[in-house]
Amino acid sequence: MRLVGGFVIACSLALAGCVSAPAPRAAAPAPPTVSAEVVRDGDNWTVEFRFGLRSPAWLFHHGSVAREGGRPWRPGSWAVETPGVRIERRGRHDVLLAESGDVPETVRIRFTPVSVDLIAEYDPALIFSDGSVALWSGHFHMMPIASAEAAEALPMDLNGIRFNGSGSQATFRDRAGRVLHIGQRFDSATLIGGKVYVLFGPLQPVTSEDIAAVIDPALPDWLKRELAASTPAILRRLTEELGPHGGPPPMLLVSWRGPTPGLTSMGGSTLPGQIGMTFQGAGVLTEDKDVRDSARWFIAHEAAHFWLGNAVRYEVAGDSWIMEGGSDLLATRAIAAMDPAYDPKPRLQEALNQCATLAVRPVAGAGERGENLAFYACGAVFALVAEAVSRRPYGAFVRALIEANRADGVLTRAEWLAALDGAGADPSVGQDIDRMLRSGVPDPKAMIASLFTRSGIAFTLGPDGTPRLS
Numbered sequence: 001m002r003l004v005g006g007f008v009i010a011c012s013l014a015l016a017g018c019v020s021a022p023a024p025r026a027a028a029p030a031p032p033t034v035s036a037e038v039v040r041d042g043d044n045w046t047v048e049f050r051f052g053l054r055s056p057a058w059l060f061h062h063g064s065v066a067r068e069g070g071r072p073w074r075p076g077s078w079a080v081e082t083p084g085v086r087i088e089r090r091g092r093h094d095v096l097l098a099e100s101g102d103v104p105e106t107v108r109i110r111f112t113p114v115s116v117d118l119i120a121e122y123d124p125a126l127i128f129s130d131g132s133v134a135l136w137s138g139h140f141h142m143m144p145i146a147s148a149e150a151a152e153a154l155p156m157d158l159n160g161i162r163f164n165g166s167g168s169q170a171t172f173r174d175r176a177g178r179v180l181h182i183g184q185r186f187d188s189a190t191l192i193g194g195k196v197y198v199l200f201g202p203l204q205p206v207t208s209e210d211i212a213a214v215i216d217p218a219l220p221d222w223l224k225r226e227l228a229a230s231t232p233a234i235l236r237r238l239t240e241e242l243g244p245h246g247g248p249p250p251m252l253l254v255s256w257r258g259p260t261p262g263l264t265s266m267g268g269s270t271l272p273g274q275i276g277m278t279f280q281g282a283g284v285l286t287e288d289k290d291v292r293d294s295a296r297w298f299i300a301h302e303a304a305h306f307w308l309g310n311a312v313r314y315e316v317a318g319d320s321w322i323m324e325g326g327s328d329l330l331a332t333r334a335i336a337a338m339d340p341a342y343d344p345k346p347r348l349q350e351a352l353n354q355c356a357t358l359a360v361r362p363v364a365g366a367g368e369r370g371e372n373l374a375f376y377a378c379g380a381v382f383a384l385v386a387e388a389v390s391r392r393p394y395g396a397f398v399r400a401l402i403e404a405n406r407a408d409g410v411l412t413r414a415e416w417l418a419a420l421d422g423a424g425a426d427p428s429v430g431q432d433i434d435r436m437l438r439s440g441v442p443d444p445k446a447m448i449a450s451l452f453t454r455s456g457i458a459f460t461l462g463p464d465g466t467p468r469l470s
């Protein structure tokens with residue numbers, strides 16, 4: 001968790017939680033192997049899974065842990081009602097297991113929606129003060145796996161791993177009325193492999209040309225006004241810079257956990273077309289520049305993922321530095337353009353300082369080491385280098401890469417590095433960035449200073465040899 005001026009920003013570290021990670025591919029025409037039916041009946045929530053083939057174990061595609069305490073969240077929220085079946089933590093994943101033989105064809109689970117901040121993943125639920133609840137559909141995705149031991153051996157990143165079957169679908173239904181999905185009300189919403197928040201309850205979105213906003217009515221008034229004004233402005237600015245994002249009209253979901261004394265907190269995540277935010281704490285009740293700037297920055301970073309993350313995604317999770325560092329720099333530039341009083345330097349210097357510490361190890365392997373921060377910090381440093389080399393705003397560098405890769409939807413490390421070379425960088429610059437990604441370097445401070453010198457970024461050297469942006 002990053003603390004900025006006493007303000008907790010959860011998603012700035014959320015890695016894949018910020019980016020839509022590509023799902024394992026499903027064979028298109030076959031019916032989904034797993035169907036989940038999620039039903040709200042007043043305060044009772046259930047999900048019934050129907051499995052299209054027999055397997056002794058089923059792996060939840062998304063099984064991250066709570067940022068606070070590092071524990072899996074399903075045991076405190078989900079209770080399996082079907083006898084002979086249980087959910088267990090195995091390695092880095094949650095698994096549904098039969099006590100003997102195969103898991104039955106139908107499994108019923110009762111659950112209580114929980115709003116918990118997860119590492120590199122979307123909150124299971126956003127809970128609004130009027131009783132409305134948004135559930136994240138990705139947590140109902142499963143695939144067959146041979147055994148609990150096989151699940152235990154899996155890495156955290158499941159991209160590129162092939163599973164049997166043809167994917168998952170989830171249907172969401174509310175006995176009390178219609179659910180809200182992509183800005184509209186439906187009797188039920190069925191998502192085939194889709195990962196979005198579906199809203200249960202009466203809360204209505206406020207729509208403008210650029211975004212539809214579902215904002216908790218209990219959120220402090222100044223913050224409601226601020227979000228309603230700055231969110232469309234940020235999206236307009238990014239669209240001007242980067243071109244159309246090509247996704248559905250975006251939706252902002254903002255929930256309020258209440259004025260907890262002594263706390264000032266915000267968390268959230270983004271999905272294709274959705275930004276989720278949760279505010280909490282007495283520190284948010286009155287207008288505050290730090291809270292305002294952090295909220296704007298957060299929305300700008302998340303909105304940048306409609307391009308870096310959705311219009312184009314990374315090839316492997318080790319390349320999330322392209323998405324996270326890039327979104328960090330785009331956000332910083334967007335806020336500075338909106339507000340002349342905003343000084344982007346402290347945040348960029350912080351990224352530099354963090355990269356100077358973390359890049360002794362391979363930046364591309366940061367996710368597996370739990371050092372996701374390196375993706376943001378070093379990614380921002382690399383983006384600064386690209387901006388300086390190309391002598392254009394970073395948005396222009398990114399726009400060309402998006403246009404070139406819109407068709408296949410994937411922006412690879414090689415493509416990013418080739419664009420750097422193409423922008424006129426000394427070839428050694430790209431080679432050294434590649435080295436930081438693959439193996440890390442013994443003295444990252446000196447390496448960053450050297451990258452800056454070669455790309456024409458002005459700096460001074462601090463007493464410990466860390467470059468200081470001037």
Ligand SMILES: [Zn+2]
Pocket residue numbers: 011012014015018019301302305323324327
């Ligand atoms: Zn992000």
